[in-house]
Amino acid sequence: MFKILSTTSLNICIASLCRVKNLKNAEAVLIDGIRVGILPDVVTYNTLIDGYCRLFGIDSGYSVLGRMMEAGIHPNVITYNTLLSCASRYRLLYQSLDIFDEMLQVGILPDVWSYNILMHCFFKVGKPDEAYRVFKDIFLRNIYPSPATFNIMFTGLCKNWYTDNALMLLRNLQRNGFRPELVTYNILIDGLCKSGKWRTVKGLLKEILDYGHIPNAITYTTVMKCCFKNKMFNEGLEIFSEMKAKGYTFDGFAYCTVAGALLRTGRIEEANQCMGNMFRSGIDLDMVCYNTLINLYCKEGKLEDAFGLLDEVEKMGLECDIYTHTILIDGLCKAGNIQGAQRHLKYLNKMGFGTNLVAFNSFIDGLCKLGQIEYAMQVFESMKVKDEFTYSSIVQGLCSAGRFHLAARLLLCCVRSGVRILRSDKKAVIRGLRFTGFGPQAKKVQSNIRLAKLLHY
DNA sequence: TTAGGGTTAG
Numbered sequence: 001m002f003k004i005l006s007t008t009s010l011n012i013c014i015a016s017l018c019r020v021k022n023l024k025n026a027e028a029v030l031i032d033g034i035r036v037g038i039l040p041d042v043v044t045y046n047t048l049i050d051g052y053c054r055l056f057g058i059d060s061g062y063s064v065l066g067r068m069m070e071a072g073i074h075p076n077v078i079t080y081n082t083l084l085s086c087a088s089r090y091r092l093l094y095q096s097l098d099i100f101d102e103m104l105q106v107g108i109l110p111d112v113w114s115y116n117i118l119m120h121c122f123f124k125v126g127k128p129d130e131a132y133r134v135f136k137d138i139f140l141r142n143i144y145p146s147p148a149t150f151n152i153m154f155t156g157l158c159k160n161w162y163t164d165n166a167l168m169l170l171r172n173l174q175r176n177g178f179r180p181e182l183v184t185y186n187i188l189i190d191g192l193c194k195s196g197k198w199r200t201v202k203g204l205l206k207e208i209l210d211y212g213h214i215p216n217a218i219t220y221t222t223v224m225k226c227c228f229k230n231k232m233f234n235e236g237l238e239i240f241s242e243m244k245a246k247g248y249t250f251d252g253f254a255y256c257t258v259a260g261a262l263l264r265t266g267r268i269e270e271a272n273q274c275m276g277n278m279f280r281s282g283i284d285l286d287m288v289c290y291n292t293l294i295n296l297y298c299k300e301g302k303l304e305d306a307f308g309l310l311d312e313v314e315k316m317g318l319e320c321d322i323y324t325h326t327i328l329i330d331g332l333c334k335a336g337n338i339q340g341a342q343r344h345l346k347y348l349n350k351m352g353f354g355t356n357l358v359a360f361n362s363f364i365d366g367l368c369k370l371g372q373i374e375y376a377m378q379v380f381e382s383m384k385v386k387d388e389f390t391y392s393s394i395v396q397g398l399c400s401a402g403r404f405h406l407a408a409r410l411l412l413c414c415v416r417s418g419v420r421i422l423r424s425d426k427k428a429v430i431r432g433l434r435f436t437g438f439g440p441q442a443k444k445v446q447s448n449i450r451l452a453k454l455l456h457y
Numbered sequence: 458t459t460a461g462g463g464t465t466a467g
Contacts, residue, residue: 050458081458088459116459151460186461221462256463263464291464326465333466361466368467392467422467 004033011043018051026051040071046078053086058095061086075106081113088121096121112138112146119149123156131156151183158191166191167200182213186222193226201226217248221257228261236261252278252289259292268299287313291323298331306331322348326359333366341366361389368397388419395425404432408445415452 004010010033017026026048030040045068053061061083065075080103087096096118103110115138122131135153138145150173157166166188170180185208192201201223208215220243227236236258243254255278262271275296278289285293290313297306306328313320325348332341341363348359360383367376380386380394391414398407407429414421426449433442 085458113458148460183461218462253463260464288464323464358466389467
């Protein structure tokens with residue numbers, strides 16, 4: 001057992017308990033310490049504030065701050081940054097701004113971390129312009145930026161689809177002597193991959209080497225996923241082999257990327273082999289690995305195994321997430337078990353996951369494929385948010401039911417709102433209208449779609 | 458105290 005001899009050892013002990021979310025014991029250690037004359041300091045309380053914030057949210061963090069003040073210990077910049085990062089984690093922008101103000105009011109000067117966290121928060125809530133203002137503010141106030149300042153900026157720009165701006169910023173900074181870290185390149189490569197800018201990615205991969213960086217497991221996984229996305233399957237699998245040879249498959253990331261791509265393209269047997277290799281490699285499996293395994297069982301039609309694994313995972317104390325449940329709902333729909341899927345959708349809601357577009361899309365698709373178009377339409381109309389998947393399933397469902405006019409209306413509505421459609425959906429509607437004797441209408445739909453597309457692009 | 462890769466639907 002760890003012996004508490006000083007405030008430092010008290011802090012180390014409390015920090016390790018907070019890390020494993022054991023706040024009860026952390027509090028007990030604090031009381032024991034005080035009893036034997038080892039008094040807590042600002043580090044002790046900052047650690048506790050972080051622990052409470054992570055487990056129970058910002059309000060409980062503030063109540064620890066109250067206790068801290070009662071104990072006569074003054075908060076410092078780290079105390080406020082901890083509260084700030086908690087607010088940012090929950091995307092509470094206005095609370096973040098309040099904390100920033102409060103910090104100034106109590107006479108604590110925000111440091112580069114405070115600005116970094118605030119900038120990150122603006123990006124998270126989809127306000128890149130405001131984030132950029134914070135970024136500029138750092139320089140205007142003569143605060144020395146940290147490497148994270150730039151990386152948060154690049155991540156935010158890429159995640160908000162401003163990859164061109166991110167690249168321009170990189171070039172500007174480089175002209176002023178900025179030397180990008182490997183992390184910076186990984187962020188940009190991921191953003192560019194997701195925007196389909198494969199040629200620029202290739203250029204950056206060369207540049208990494210010019211700077212003397214060695215691409216790591218993250219670089220490889222990012223590029224491998226990009227290959228799969230661009231239907232460059234063999235190239236992706238070659239990268240996977242290279243990763244194995246280099247010892248970069250020490251966790252589940254690469255295996256799950258490969259298995260996910262194989263499952264999406266119907267290569268079930270190969271996905272099975274890939275997951276088997278992951279198992280045999282003896283790496284620690286996390287929730288994403290289990291989700292991929294559950295997905296594999298569902299795709300193989302082994303629903304019992306999928307639910308059995310769900311039970312096992314829960315018994316192990318791992319927390320199932322929105323992916324787990326969506327995979328299961330899709331599995332149930334594909335197996336024709338609509339009632340089961342409906343039950344699971346309700347369960348999802350009960351568990352506080354909120355409405356999930358992907359799960360509802362799976363449900364609508366399941367209903368359409370089973371010919372329950374009336375029910376599918378009811379669900380469709382009740383959905384506030386719809387995307388290309390929702391429209392695609394319902395249009396195909398309506399076509400299968402011979403309701404081509406309604407399918408055409410929805411298809412047009414979809415294109416007019418800027419949502420892209422599959423060529424197969426358009427084909428099904430046009431062909432259906434023609435074959436049922438509505439040739440002129442089919443032509444009109446075709447030209448309307450063309451016009452809507454022109455107006456949008 | 459902040460930043461990078463993997464898992465869901467047509």
